[in-house]
Structure formats: structure tokens, C-alpha cells
Amino acid sequence: MDTLFLMNSMWVMISGVLVILMIGGFILLETGSTRMKNAGHIAGKTILTFGISSLVFWAVGYGLIFGEGNSIIGFSDFFYSGYEVEGLGLSGSVFFLFQLAFAGISLTIAFGGFAERAKLSVYLIFALLFSIIVYPFVAHWIWGGGWLAEHGKQDFAGSTVVHLTGAMAALAATILLKPRIGKFNKDGSANNIEGHNQVFTALSVLLLWVGWFGFNAGSTVSVDGAFFGFVALNTNLAAAAGTVAALLISWIVVGKADVPMMLNGALAGLVAITASCAFVDTWAAVVIGLVAGILVFYSIRFFESRKIDDPIFALSVHGTAGVWGTLSTGLFATPELATVGEPGLFYGGGLAQLGVQALGVAASGTFAFLVSFIILLVMKTAMNGLRVTEEEEIIGLDLSEHGSYGYPELVNNEAAKSIKNANNTPSPLAVQQSTVN
Amino acid sequence: MEMKTFEEISEFRWKTINDLVLEHENLNKFHDVIYGYIISAAISRLTLRHGKPPSPFCFFVMGSAGRLEQSIWSDQDHGIAFEDDSKHHLTYFLHLGSEISAGLEQAGYKKCSGDVMASNPLWCKSRAEWQQQVQHWTSTISWESIRHLLILADARPVFGESSLLHLIKENTANSVKSEKLLTRMLENTMHxxxxxxxxxxxxxxxxxxxxxxxxxxxTAILPFVNAARLLSFYCGIESTDTRTRISSVPDSIIAPQEKKYYIENFNALLSFRLAHALQTDYESGHFIRVEHLSKEDKKELKQILKAGKELHDKTSRLIERRIQ
Structure with a gap:
């Protein structure tokens, strides 16, 4: 077996592992940015839905994306059995695993919009449906030889495919679920429902940042010319620029060096460079990251002002930054690096590539939003609502959906207090506790 | 005018206060009048059950009331000092403290969330015990004792023997001259x-x-208030209101022109607050909706904020320099 084949396989395997570790990053991100009473539920459902996503990807997802078919969808290679793929410079099962990880990440992003109020059963069913009729279409269009690929759309590691798709599903969910109890006041002003652990959130960003080297640099799916090093370099620069930009803009505009905002800036930089990491120069990576850090700040304020409750800022970090990242190659792609599509506007490519990028974003974003919205709307009717009851939301989804708290010692006392304050009628919590004690 | 019940006083307060809203001095005099009515009514009520006050005493207010800087809405911060040291007297005056506090609450003065009220034994003591307590506070120099001293610094008598409070405050002023205490006070308030x-x-x-x-x-009131209070410790000034505190600073420390500048800005701030703060309840009285301000208003507010910061910074420098 030739060395390049083995090296490619080894590198992509490592990358795949890094991307799967990003699920751990999302667990910390989502739990750290939300309240204690939901922490066990959020951590647990993230692992569970990755499990569902993996099975679906094996059964049908891979075939729908990479199978033989038309420009809209593939339709072969279901129940992938580990065979080698002709013309692929690496092990077929390694490539499969790497792609499976991406599908899992997109779904995890989508669930950011469900946080702290959706029923567990909603997670299970949406995981199944998203993995069959949302993600595979967009992935096929851009990466599986579909109509956007033919168009020359540049999305190296998935600003659109993975991040925007996930974010659009999150948007559909957060609109249908409506804001969490206590997020908005009667006069329309928003309250800050603070996350319970900024250390988790910061660690999550570091874990994601490192995982992103697998996500982006691994998307070379080859060690040829050690190009993955350049991709990793751009990735790191954009993340760094996003971090600094978000902190500065927050300090300048609201007078606060806001830690969660800075962390969102790092992630926005990473999301934005995902599309363009292989097509742009290092200075452009810095600019793309800086702009992403600023955009995420205004985007979070925008969604909040529209009374859209986005608990972990998935819409801004993955959606807004995903759109910007995809458009950015239309501006900054250099003639030498644009192996797909054309150079960007600033390199004499005119508006052509920018137009292709914009069309790709619009088509993929609209598709992902509409289909997710319809799926969730049908589920809402069929399942008698997507959301837990008010009572359950107050006691926390740890208890209502799983029967025990992630932080039992602390939350039992707190929840008992808030129930007592909220009303004086016996609550499920009180019942639960009386049977326990 | 004779008003016996808290209900009557409360009704009178709400009927009258709206006519005063744009005039700061009158508004604060009016608050004192209401306090006077409430205290008299509370004493009458207590006399029926427990007899007349058993000893001369002084009821004093602190916080914005002590500084004569109340807005329409104000919360309660008060204490009692009484002459004769006895357990029976303490019980009586704690009762009185609770009565007054209940009456004030009924008249719209929110209870103090930090329990700085004459119903709390910490703020209701005989003269001798007050002296001991102040002695204790000035010698401990903990975060808590510093906070207490800063609160007590704004105390102003509103009922009874004002000399009782005067003695306690004189005692405090003498003890606070230590540099270590001033430094801690600076650290405590200068953020x-x-x-x-x-x-x-x-x-x-x-x-x-x-x-x-x-x-x-x-953002605006506290920088002025905290700086002026520190200056009053620094220069041994007795007054409790911010403007008099500033004007009493010797010219050698702050030039007359500069003092005038700070006082003018603080005056403007008090009027600005009366004119623009939300005033639907105690908490909202601290907030001004910026989008409702005209361009000129915003400019004025920025100037006030700037002056507050200048006074704040100047005071820090003065105290730090002396310590060095």
C-alpha cells in the first residue's frame, strides 16, 4: 500500500477524532451558557443525538450525500460497509468517519436553538429527520457533486454546509419554541439569563478551537504538500482575531469587557474562516476573523432586539458568521489558492465568485430553514407541542426529562425555592421529593 | 396640622409631593416634614401601649435623606441614639424603630435592603454603646466596619436631641483621621x-x-457623593450634604473656582434627575431613558458625568498623595 494513502488516512483519522471531540466542546459550551438545572440534560442529550446522527449517517446520510444520483441528491451506497472508494486517496472508512463527524456537528449546532425548553422526544425525532432530509441535501449540493458544486461554490470545510445549516434549523426551532420563561419583559426589554459556568464556556472554546484544526485542516483530506499546515495557520489567525475584535467592540460600545462575548468572538472567527481557510492569504484570515468578531456582537444584539431567544447564540455564531465566512472567499480568494471557483473581488475576480457564494448561502440557508421549520411545525402538531410545560421548565429539564439533576445537591434546594416563590400549589418537584425522602 | 394615623400621612404625602417635583430643596424639606409626622404618630401609638419615651433620644437619617439629596422616591436608612443605657430602654427604642419603619413604609419609603434601620440593634443604641461601637469600627478596619462608618458619616438628626448624634459623629471624625482608615475608605468607594x-x-x-x-x-450621583464624603473626612467637615461638603473644603486644597464648578454640576445633576428619571418607583428613580433625552440634555448629562469623574479622580489623588 502506498505511503501517501496511509499518511492521508492517518491524518484524516486524527482529524476525525478531533472533530468528534468538538462534541465535547459543544457540551461544555451549551451547559456553561445555560442554567444548572438543565446541565445534565444538555450534556446527556448531546451524546445521545450524536449517537442517533451516527446511525442515520451510516444507514442513509452518507449515501444521500456521496451516492450516485442527480444534482439534488445522491441515492446509493446506503448502509456503508467499510469498502474502499475508487479514486479516493485515503481509506474509505476513514473518509466516512470524518464525514460522519461533520454531520454530527451540524446537528449539535441546530440543537443550540432548542436549549432549556424543548422536550427530550423532540430532540430524538428531530435528530432523525434533520439527518435525513436537511443536512444531506445541502452537503450533497456543495460537497457531493450537486448543483452548487457544479456552480463553483467555495466552502472548504463547511461554513455553509455545517454551520449555516445547523444555525438555520436552530432559528426555526427558536421561533417555534418561543423564548424561555423570563427572557423578555412585558415592555419588550430582554433579561440576561446568565450561563452557570463561564469556565466551562471558556474551556469549550479552547476545545473547539483545537478541534477546529481537525475540522478545517483535516478537510484537505490529504497530506499532500503539507497544505494542512497553512489551513491550520489561517484557522488559528481568524480565531485569534475574532476573540480580540469581540472583546474590543463590546468594551467600546457597551463599556464592558464581556467574557461570554469574547468567547463568542473566538467561535465566530472559527466559523467564518471555515469556508475560506484554504483559499485566502493570512492577512485576509485576520480580516475575516476581525469582521466576524464584530458581526457576532451586533448580530446577538439584533436577534435579542427582535425578541428571538437564542440561548447559546447559535444563530449569531454559526449563522451570521457562517454567512460572512462563505461570502468572504468571494472577496479574498486568491488566484493561486482558488482551486475551486474563481478568485475573489479584491483579486480581480470581479463579482462573479461573490455572486456564486451569495447564491449558495441564500439557497442553502433558505432550504435548511424552510425544511426544518416544516418538520418542526408538523412535529409540534403531532406531538402536542415541542415544549415542556411551564412547571417542568421551572424545575429544570434534568428532572422533568431524566428524573435526576446534573448538580443534585445544589439544584434541589434552588428549585424548591423558585417553585415556592412561583406559586404555592404542590409541584411535581414537591411530589418527587416527597417520594424520595 | 394634626395627623394621627399613618394612613392620613401617607395620603397627604402622595397628594402634595407632585407639586414639588421640580424643586429640589423643597422636596427634601417636605421629606423631613413627612418624617416628622410619621415619628410623632409612631410615638403616640407606642405611648398608648408602652408609655412615653423613657429617655431623651435622637432619631437620625442616613443615606440620601441624611445628605438632603432625596428624589421623589427614597428608601429608609435611619438610626436612634438614646441617652440612658438600660435594657428596658433598648427594647422600647427598638419598638419605636419598628413603628417608624412601618409608618415610613406605608408612606412610600421602601425598607432598607441592608437593614440600616432603627429597628435593627446595630443602629439603635445608647450613647455609650454608640461610642463603643464606633471605637470598634474604627479599630477593626474591615470591609464591613468601613461600610458602616461611611454610612454613619451621612447621619443627620431629624427628631429629638441632636446633640446625641453630634457627640457620636465628633468621636467618629476624630478616629477616622488615621491614614490607614482613609486609605481603606478610598478603596471601598472609589470604584x-x-x-x-x-x-x-x-x-x-x-x-x-x-x-x-x-x-x-x-454613574453620576455616587462619584460626587463618595468623593465629597471622603473630602469631609479628609478635611474634618461636619456637614452631610454633598454641596456644603465641597464648598467647605479649604481653598488651599481645592481652588474656589474649581469648587464652584463641581457644585454647579452637582446641582445640575439633582435637577436633571428630578426632570428626567423614570420615577415610577424607588428603583426606577435611578434610571434615565437615554433615547428620551434631547441632544442638549445628553450633552448636559455628559458634562455632569465628566465633572463627577474629575472630582472623584481629584479626591483619589489628594488622599493618595497625603498617604505617600
Whole structure:
């Protein structure tokens, strides 16, 4: 077996592992940015839905994306059995695993919009449906030889495919679920429902940042010319620029060096460079990251002002930054690096590539939003609502959906207090506790 | 005018206060009048059950009431000092403290969340015990004791024997001259919320029911108040209101022109608050909705904030320099 084949396989395997570790990053991100009473539920459902996503990807997802078919969808290679793929410079099962990880990440992003109020059963069913009729279409269009690929759309590691798709599903969910109890006041002003652990959130960003080297640099799916090093370099620069930009803009505009905002800036930089990491120069990576850090700040304020409750800022970090990242190659792609599509506007490519990028974003974003919205709307009717009851939301989804708290010692006392304050009628919590004690 | 019940006083307060809103001095005199009525009514009520006050005493107010800087809404901060040291007297005056506090609450003065009230034994003591307590506070120099001393510094008698309070405060002023205590007071109060951003914009609340409002208490009032209070310790000034405190600073420390500048800005701030704060309840009285301000108003507010910061910084430098 030739060395390049083995090296490619080894590198992509490592990358795949890094991307799967990003699920751990999302667990910390989502739990750290939300309240204690939901922490066990959020951590647990993230692992569970990755499990569902993996099975679906094996059964049908891979075939729908990479199978033989038309420009809209593939339709072969279901129940992938580990065979080698002709013309692929690496092990077929390694490539499969790497792609499976991406599908899992997109779904995890989508669930950011469900946080702290959706029923567990909603997670299970949406995981199944998203993995069959949302993600595979967009992935096929851009990466599986579909109509956007033919168009020359540049999305190296998935600003659109993975991040925007996930974010659009999150948007559909957060609109249908409506804001969490206590997020908005009667006069329309928003309250800050603070996350319970900024250390988790910061660690999550570091874990994601490192995982992103697998996500982006691994998307070379080859060690040829050690190009993955350049991709990793751009990735790191954009993340760094996003971090600094978000902190500065927050300090300048609201007078606060806001830690969660800075962390969102790092992630926005990473999301934005995902599309363009292989097509742009290092200075452009810095600019793309800086702009992403600023955009995420205004985007979070925008969604909040529209009374859209986005608990972990998935819409801004993955959606807004995903759109910007995809458009950015239309501006900054250099003639030498644009192996797909054309150079960007600033390199004499005119508006052509920018137009292709914009069309790709619009088509993929609209598709992902509409289909997710319809799926969730049908589920809402069929399942008698997507959301837990008010009572359950107050006691926390740890208890209502799983029967025990992630932080039992602390939350039992707190929840008992808030129930007592909220009303004086016996609550499920009180019942639960009386049977326990 | 004779008003016997808390209900009558409360009714009178709400009927009258709206006519005073744009005039700061009258408003504060009016608050004192209401306090007087409430205290008299509370004493009458207590006399029926427990007899007349068993000893001369002084009821004093602290916080914004002590400084004569109350807005329409104000909370309660008060204490009692009584002459004769006995357990029976303490019980009586604690009762009186509770009565007054209940009456004030009924008249719209929110109870103090930190329990700085004459119903709390910490703030209701005989003269001798007060002296001991102050002695204890000035010698411990903990975060808590410093806070207590700063609160007591704004005490002003409103009923009874004012000499009782005077003696306690004199005692405090003498003890606070130690440099270590002044440094700790500086550290305790010299952190304030920013009101103006790096681009020169007004910084507003981004979340909660006061989104879009500037917190005028924390960004504007406190820098003036805290600085003036420290100056009064530094220079041995007895007055409790910020303007008199500033004007009493010797010319050798702050030039007359400069003092005038600070006082004018503080006056403007008090009027500005009366004119623009939300005033639907105690808490909202600290907030001003920035989008409702005209261009000139915003300019004026920025100037006030700037002057507050200048006084704040100047006071820090003065005290730090002396310590070095």
C-alpha cells in the first residue's frame, strides 16, 4: 500500500477524532451558557443525538450525500460497509468517519436553538429527520457533486454546509419554541439569563478551537504538500482575531469587557474562516476573523432586539458568521489558492465568485430553514407541542426529562425555592421529593 | 396640622409631593416634614401601649435623606441614639424603630435592603454603646466596619436631641483621621460604574427592565457623593450634604473656582434627575431613558458625568498623595 494513502488516512483519522471531540466542546459550551438545572440534560442529550446522527449517517446520510444520483441528491451506497472508494486517496472508512463527524456537528449546532425548553422526544425525532432530509441535501449540493458544486461554490470545510445549516434549523426551532420563561419583559426589554459556568464556556472554546484544526485542516483530506499546515495557520489567525475584535467592540460600545462575548468572538472567527481557510492569504484570515468578531456582537444584539431567544447564540455564531465566512472567499480568494471557483473581488475576480457564494448561502440557508421549520411545525402538531410545560421548565429539564439533576445537591434546594416563590400549589418537584425522602 | 394615623400621612404625602417635583430643596424639606409626622404618630401609638419615651433620644437619617439629596422616591436608612443605657430602654427604642419603619413604609419609603434601620440593634443604641461601637469600627478596619462608618458619616438628626448624634459623629471624625482608615475608605468607594464609553457615548443598561437607560445613581450621583464624603473626612467637615461638603473644603486644597464648578454640576445633576428619571418607583428613580433625552440634555448629562469623574479622580489623588 502506498505511503501517501496511509499518511492521508492517518491524518484524516486524527482529524476525525478531533472533530468528534468538538462534541465535547459543544457540551461544555451549551451547559456553561445555560442554567444548572438543565446541565445534565444538555450534556446527556448531546451524546445521545450524536449517537442517533451516527446511525442515520451510516444507514442513509452518507449515501444521500456521496451516492450516485442527480444534482439534488445522491441515492446509493446506503448502509456503508467499510469498502474502499475508487479514486479516493485515503481509506474509505476513514473518509466516512470524518464525514460522519461533520454531520454530527451540524446537528449539535441546530440543537443550540432548542436549549432549556424543548422536550427530550423532540430532540430524538428531530435528530432523525434533520439527518435525513436537511443536512444531506445541502452537503450533497456543495460537497457531493450537486448543483452548487457544479456552480463553483467555495466552502472548504463547511461554513455553509455545517454551520449555516445547523444555525438555520436552530432559528426555526427558536421561533417555534418561543423564548424561555423570563427572557423578555412585558415592555419588550430582554433579561440576561446568565450561563452557570463561564469556565466551562471558556474551556469549550479552547476545545473547539483545537478541534477546529481537525475540522478545517483535516478537510484537505490529504497530506499532500503539507497544505494542512497553512489551513491550520489561517484557522488559528481568524480565531485569534475574532476573540480580540469581540472583546474590543463590546468594551467600546457597551463599556464592558464581556467574557461570554469574547468567547463568542473566538467561535465566530472559527466559523467564518471555515469556508475560506484554504483559499485566502493570512492577512485576509485576520480580516475575516476581525469582521466576524464584530458581526457576532451586533448580530446577538439584533436577534435579542427582535425578541428571538437564542440561548447559546447559535444563530449569531454559526449563522451570521457562517454567512460572512462563505461570502468572504468571494472577496479574498486568491488566484493561486482558488482551486475551486474563481478568485475573489479584491483579486480581480470581479463579482462573479461573490455572486456564486451569495447564491449558495441564500439557497442553502433558505432550504435548511424552510425544511426544518416544516418538520418542526408538523412535529409540534403531532406531538402536542415541542415544549415542556411551564412547571417542568421551572424545575429544570434534568428532572422533568431524566428524573435526576446534573448538580443534585445544589439544584434541589434552588428549585424548591423558585417553585415556592412561583406559586404555592404542590409541584411535581414537591411530589418527587416527597417520594424520595 | 394634626395627623394621627399613618394612613392620613401617607395620603397627604402622595397628594402634595407632585407639586414639588421640580424643586429640589423643597422636596427634601417636605421629606423631613413627612418624617416628622410619621415619628410623632409612631410615638403616640407606642405611648398608648408602652408609655412615653423613657429617655431623651435622637432619631437620625442616613443615606440620601441624611445628605438632603432625596428624589421623589427614597428608601429608609435611619438610626436612634438614646441617652440612658438600660435594657428596658433598648427594647422600647427598638419598638419605636419598628413603628417608624412601618409608618415610613406605608408612606412610600421602601425598607432598607441592608437593614440600616432603627429597628435593627446595630443602629439603635445608647450613647455609650454608640461610642463603643464606633471605637470598634474604627479599630477593626474591615470591609464591613468601613461600610458602616461611611454610612454613619451621612447621619443627620431629624427628631429629638441632636446633640446625641453630634457627640457620636465628633468621636467618629476624630478616629477616622488615621491614614490607614482613609486609605481603606478610598478603596471601598472609589470604584464606580462608567457612564461614558470610549467613543464619548452614554453607556446604558443592555439587559433587564431598564434596558436602554443609564443608571444615574451609580454613574453620576455616587462619584460626587463618595468623593465629597471622603473630602469631609479628609478635611474634618461636619456637614452631610454633598454641596456644603465641597464648598467647605479649604481653598488651599481645592481652588474656589474649581469648587464652584463641581457644585454647579452637582446641582445640575439633582435637577436633571428630578426632570428626567423614570420615577415610577424607588428603583426606577435611578434610571434615565437615554433615547428620551434631547441632544442638549445628553450633552448636559455628559458634562455632569465628566465633572463627577474629575472630582472623584481629584479626591483619589489628594488622599493618595497625603498617604505617600
Amino acid at each position: 464606580s460604574k462608567k457612564g461614558i464609553g470610549v467613543l464619548g457615548q452614554l453607556l446604558v443598561e443592555t439587559h433587564g427592565p431598564f434596558s436602554g437607560c443609564i443608571n444615574i445613581k451609580e
